[in-house]
Amino acid sequence: MRMDGLSGTFSYEETAYHLPVTFALTGKAVHTADEARAAYHATGENPLVACECLTAAAETTGGKAPPPYTGFLPDAVLRTLGYSLVDGSILGLVVVAGTPQSPDAAAALCRELQEKYMLTFLSGGIVDSLTGAGVKVGAELRLVPLGGRPFSAIHFIDIIARVAMMFGGVTPGDADRLLAYARERAKAIAIVFPGLDEEETAVFDAFRLLGIPILSAGEYEGSEWIRVSAPEAVRTGMDLKGIKVSVTAIPIPMACSPAFEGKSIRKEEMFVEFGGGRSPAFELLRCRPAEEVEDGRVRVIGPEIEELKEGSAVPLGIIVEVAGKTMKKEYEPVLERRIHNFVNYGEGTWHVAQRDIIWVRISKEAVSHGVRIEHLGKLIAAKFRMDFPDLLDAVQVTLITVEAAVLEAKKEAEKVYEERDERIRGMKDTDVDTYYSCTLCQTFAPNHVCIITPERPALCGAITWLDGRIAYEISPSGANQPVAKGRVIDAERGEFEGVNRFVKKASHGEVDRCSLYSVMEYPMTCCGCFECIAVMLPEVNGFMVVNREYKGDTPSGMSFSTLAGTIGGGAQTPGFAGISKTYILSDRFLQAEGGINRLVWMPSALKEELQGRLVPKLEGRGLSGLFDKIADEKIAVTIEDLTAFLAQVHHPALAMKPLL
Amino acid sequence: MTITTLSDWTGQVGTVTLGAMKADGGTRSATVTIGGERDLSFIGTPPTGHRPLIAYELCDDPSLWPAPVTRFLGDRASDPAEWARWAGEEYTPDLIRLFLTSTRKRGFSDFASVTTTVENVLQATGLPLIIEGSNDSDLDSEVFRRIGEAGEGERFLIGTAEAGRYRSIAASAMAYGHLVIAQSPIDINLAKQLNILLREIGLPHDRIVIDPYTGALGYGFEYSYSVMERIRFAALKGDDDLAMPMISSAIDSLTVKEVREADPSVSDRISVAWELYAMLPATIAGASIVCVRHPSAIQPLRAGIDGLWSAPAGKGGA
Numbered sequence: 001m002r003m004d005g006l007s008g009t010f011s012y013e014e015t016a017y018h019l020p021v022t023f024a025l026t027g028k029a030v031h032t033a034d035e036a037r038a039a040y041h042a043t044g045e046n047p048l049v050a051c052e053c054l055t056a057a058a059e060t061t062g063g064k065a066p067p068p069y070t071g072f073l074p075d076a077v078l079r080t081l082g083y084s085l086v087d088g089s090i091l092g093l094v095v096v097a098g099t100p101q102s103p104d105a106a107a108a109l110c111r112e113l114q115e116k117y118m119l120t121f122l123s124g125g126i127v128d129s130l131t132g133a134g135v136k137v138g139a140e141l142r143l144v145p146l147g148g149r150p151f152s153a154i155h156f157i158d159i160i161a162r163v164a165m166m167f168g169g170v171t172p173g174d175a176d177r178l179l180a181y182a183r184e185r186a187k188a189i190a191i192v193f194p195g196l197d198e199e200e201t202a203v204f205d206a207f208r209l210l211g212i213p214i215l216s217a218g219e220y221e222g223s224e225w226i227r228v229s230a231p232e233a234v235r236t237g238m239d240l241k242g243i244k245v246s247v248t249a250i251p252i253p254m255a256c257s258p259a260f261e262g263k264s265i266r267k268e269e270m271f272v273e274f275g276g277g278r279s280p281a282f283e284l285l286r287c288r289p290a291e292e293v294e295d296g297r298v299r300v301i302g303p304e305i306e307e308l309k310e311g312s313a314v315p316l317g318i319i320v321e322v323a324g325k326t327m328k329k330e331y332e333p334v335l336e337r338r339i340h341n342f343v344n345y346g347e348g349t350w351h352v353a354q355r356d357i358i359w360v361r362i363s364k365e366a367v368s369h370g371v372r373i374e375h376l377g378k379l380i381a382a383k384f385r386m387d388f389p390d391l392l393d394a395v396q397v398t399l400i401t402v403e404a405a406v407l408e409a410k411k412e413a414e415k416v417y418e419e420r421d422e423r424i425r426g427m428k429d430t431d432v433d434t435y436y437s438c439t440l441c442q443t444f445a446p447n448h449v450c451i452i453t454p455e456r457p458a459l460c461g462a463i464t465w466l467d468g469r470i471a472y473e474i475s476p477s478g479a480n481q482p483v484a485k486g487r488v489i490d491a492e493r494g495e496f497e498g499v500n501r502f503v504k505k506a507s508h509g510e511v512d513r514c515s516l517y518s519v520m521e522y523p524m525t526c527c528g529c530f531e532c533i534a535v536m537l538p539e540v541n542g543f544m545v546v547n548r549e550y551k552g553d554t555p556s557g558m559s560f561s562t563l564a565g566t567i568g569g570g571a572q573t574p575g576f577a578g579i580s581k582t583y584i585l586s587d588r589f590l591q592a593e594g595g596i597n598r599l600v601w602m603p604s605a606l607k608e609e610l611q612g613r614l615v616p617k618l619e620g621r622g623l624s625g626l627f628d629k630i631a632d633e634k635i636a637v638t639i640e641d642l643t644a645f646l647a648q649v650h651h652p653a654l655a656m657k658p659l660l
Numbered sequence: 661m662t663i664t665t666l667s668d669w670t671g672q673v674g675t676v677t678l679g680a681m682k683a684d685g686g687t688r689s690a691t692v693t694i695g696g697e698r699d700l701s702f703i704g705t706p707p708t709g710h711r712p713l714i715a716y717e718l719c720d721d722p723s724l725w726p727a728p729v730t731r732f733l734g735d736r737a738s739d740p741a742e743w744a745r746w747a748g749e750e751y752t753p754d755l756i757r758l759f760l761t762s763t764r765k766r767g768f769s770d771f772a773s774v775t776t777t778v779e780n781v782l783q784a785t786g787l788p789l790i791i792e793g794s795n796d797s798d799l800d801s802e803v804f805r806r807i808g809e810a811g812e813g814e815r816f817l818i819g820t821a822e823a824g825r826y827r828s829i830a831a832s833a834m835a836y837g838h839l840v841i842a843q844s845p846i847d848i849n850l851a852k853q854l855n856i857l858l859r860e861i862g863l864p865h866d867r868i869v870i871d872p873y874t875g876a877l878g879y880g881f882e883y884s885y886s887v888m889e890r891i892r893f894a895a896l897k898g899d900d901d902l903a904m905p906m907i908s909s910a911i912d913s914l915t916v917k918e919v920r921e922a923d924p925s926v927s928d929r930i931s932v933a934w935e936l937y938a939m940l941p942a943t944i945a946g947a948s949i950v951c952v953r954h955p956s957a958i959q960p961l962r963a964g965i966d967g968l969w970s971a972p973a974g975k976g977g978a
Binding site: 088 | 850
């Protein structure tokens with residue numbers, strides 16, 4: 001109704017953004033009472049627009065607010081402010097309004113805000129309370145007195161609107177972008193003391209639209225404001241907007257940088273190793289309630305580095321527990337996969353593979369500089385906090401080096417892996433038109449590109465299609481990117497135009513074509529992390545699969561490690577493919593070559609591991625009996641023995657179309 | 661033999677424009693554009709992209725500048741504005757690169773001088789400017805804010821951002837409309853990572869110029885050459901995070917023993933030779949801006965670049 005009484009023309013000085021809130025919301029430069037009323041109605045009677053127009057009118061006719069009040073801040077000040085926000089010398093913005101009952105409590109609150117690198121704007125009776133309590137105010141002290149009435153808090157919003165337009169690329173008039181920017185990027189909170197009247201309350205309530213949490217240290221009834229006591233206001237507000245003082249250095253006696261990521265630690269350089277088939281080892285990342293995670297805590301259960309024999313293989317369990325308001329259980333596998341990078345960032349630490357087949361080494365040199373097992377945990381905890389500051393509030397790491405305890409915890413971990421694999425089961429490649437890439441391993445294999453589909457997980461087995469989607473959600477510029485399938489080139493081989501285009505680019509021009517379901521023609525490249533290798537055996541017209549844990553000979557004449565050395569490094573090797581274990585269960589497995597009927601040999605441990613899921617699957621496909629026709633090392637380790645066995649059991653591969 | 665291309669590249673180096681004239685909110689008498697290559701440097705007739713440019717480097721505290729140059733310059737080195745005017749008029753480089761070396765002295769605290777120096781140099785020359793600020797994270801925030809402010813709208817190229825300290829430089833570019841030099845220590849992976857960090861903080865790719873760091877000849881230049889080539893290959897193969905133009909500076913060339921200890925009678929000739937023979941190959945490796953400190957190096961360098969640029973097809977090896 002006060003809008004009806006508005007008259008004349010008005011404007012702020014030293015700004016290119018007119019009345020910034022109104023300009024940002026409507027795209028209209030408002031300078032007259034009629035324009036103001038039009039904008040007010042166009043925004044559905046937005047109280048922020050009303051408050052801004054009235055404030056601008058009052059400042060135009062009544063002159064600028066008297067010192068110490070600043071009133072409207074010119075663009076030049078805004079630029080400096082924006083600079084400090086990007087620069088990191090200011091972590092966030094706070095507006096404090098109303099009149100505190102206890103000036104001392106208000107003074108303590110503002111001091112805390114100063115200490116936490118927040119830029120604080122003051123609006124209303126709070127300014128007098130602070131000066132009364134002996135607190136100096138002023139922009140240089142990071143306490144900016146906007147005005148003597150709570151309405152002056154509208155200047156806090158015009159600051160956010162201008163920052164969005166100057167730094168966030170928000171176009172004036174694009175209200176949706178503005179709101180999204182304010183919600184997601186602006187680190188702003190409001191703390192309200194008592195003394196706001198009804199109109200003022202309505203204006204502050206409208207701040208919530210911009211994702212600004214309103215912390216009420218007063219007696220405001222029935223609103224959606226968050227009630228806090230004055231001493232807890234700052235912490236609560238900062239937590240709600242995820243504002244935190246960041247970790248900058250990792251306190252370990254070893255350099256830590258992506259520069260060291262591709263560096264191997266050879267056997268001669270190694271002080272101790274974990275896993276890699278030489279000792280039981282696993283890694284697991286779990287999401288926990290905040291109260292169960294103490295940030296930065298690292299525990300080592302079992303012998304430390306000084307109690308270990310040089311050159312030995314030691315059991316290891318890496319359990320990372322994280323907490324965060326926006327953290328979801330679905331994110332666990334994606335974050336868990338990052339342990340691989342983080343450990344490799346250490347100058348003297350090395351990591352390959354994933355889940356319960358990890359292989360970790362610590363170098364002699366690192367140990368001579370004082371690196372201990374606990375530092376692995378410190379490194380992991382710090383890097384998670386540094387790389388996912390918005391997602392994770394706390395990270396704690398437990399490292400187990402006692403065999404019995406590792407084995408027990410590993411059983412639990414295996415249940416979790418199984419639950420994760422279960423989630424993706426049932427989804428078909430034809431259900432989606434976007435696959436996901438993974439180029440996480442390009443530090444080791446610069447031209448390798450994994451294409452992850454619902455029915456074909458990453459060859460490391462650690463990232464499913466769902467994980468790829470989530471990873472992209474968490475970090476849109478990360479190693480998992482959406483890949484539009486595009487036109488089908490060959491449905492049998494699973495070759496798609498969109499996938500080829502992506503692979504060509506992501507492989508830096510090295511790989512032109514990629515069939516998702518064929519081992520023989522344009523197979524996917526291999527990094528070095530594959531859980532298993534599928535190998536064509538021309539003598540028996542079929543394929544064998546060998547997993548990383550299996551150390552013995554295979555009918556191909558080569559062990560896993562020899563095969564891995566032959567096909568890894570980002571090359572495309574027809575006849576060979578790096579695959580995950582669960583891919584064996586997929587309907588797409590060997591599709592172009594005739595499907596699972598071609599499978600003639602697997603190590604017995606792998607057979608056992610898959611049996612529970614594979615046998616029903618085969619029965620469902622009318623292939624009951626096939627499972628027993630698949631040989632293992634107990635039946636045959638030479639191609640001659642294998643040929644004889646397959647003939648004896650009438651393995652279907654023998655009668656299929658020749659592979660060559 | 662006419663070399664047209666070596667491969668079917670899929671990518672292209674982005675273009676970056678330095679400097680702003682009056683219509684765009686600046687005061688420069690010209691702007692320059694670099695990048696845009698769709699092939700390796702100097703391949704094709706005419707070559708793709710923009711011709712490499714020469715920046716002349718000067719500073720505001722000559723006590724931290726190589727002696728062969730300050731000897732040649734005499735008193736001119738004591739006033740950066742006069743130095744910039746003189747070099748711009750007499751030697752016609754494409755750009756002036758001002759190093760605020762005063763900020764690199766121990767105990768520096770005269771922040772107001774940053775503003776004054778930048779303003780004076782802006783007045784003294786109409787060429788687009790590259791400004792190098794402090795390299796101490798305790799000073800960066802204040803120094804780069806002042807550089808940005810003093811040149812608001814001038815579209816400076818500001819340096820030098822590194823992996824550990826890039827926020828102030830990026831903030832200055834974002835707040836006041838400038839561009840950023842992103843430097844990595846002769847390492848393609850770190851170059852890429854820094855570009856990603858800059859993008860995530862909100863700086864678009866078309867406001868970044870890569871400095872892969874250039875060693876002096878015989879003191880690591882071959883590593884720099886190789887990493888520049890690899891960055892260019894990555895860009896041409898479609899890696900957007902490395903598809904920015906590059907800047908290369910002969911920053912170490914005048915401090916090597918052979919130049920430092922040269923007989924004063926041949927000091928100028930030796931200095932020019934060392935700068936020339938590092939910077940001309942740098943353009944072949946892919947640098948879009950090459951920088952020298954001895955003014956006499958500008959003309960021979962320009963002649964070399966022009967010769968490579970307009971060599972008629974079939975005579976490349978002559």
